[in-house]
Amino acid sequence: MSRFLVFALVVLNVATAIGVVYARHRHRILFVELSKLERARDELNIEFGRLQLEQATVAESTRIDRIARERLGMKSPEAGDVVVIRP
Structure with a gap:
């Protein structure tokens, strides 16, 4: 019985370690994706501004x-009224 208990505890310990490694790996992947999305958001905010x-201009x-x-009765000049002066 105690051998089975030790074996079960070792198996559960290994499974937990694998779970921790997977969770940390997933966290890193998601953090990189979050950083990219934040950078894209910042660029879009700059473009929106x-x-x-x-x-407005x-x-x-x-x-x-x-x-x-x-109010002032102004209008665009006709083509014939435009004079181009060159140096």
Whole structure:
């Protein structure tokens, strides 16, 4: 009976050790994946900020153009009215 108990304990100890090794390996894999996803998230946040800035810039120039046309009566020059001066 005691030999069987010792054998069972050794088998359970080995199984537990294998489980710990597998869990640590899985943890490392998931940590690397998490790091990659965080880096991608940060890059997307930077790109989103750039796009918001670009949108604000475009919206502002459109607003200025509209105000210039409506309030000041400005318009784009005709092709014949444009003079190119070269040095």
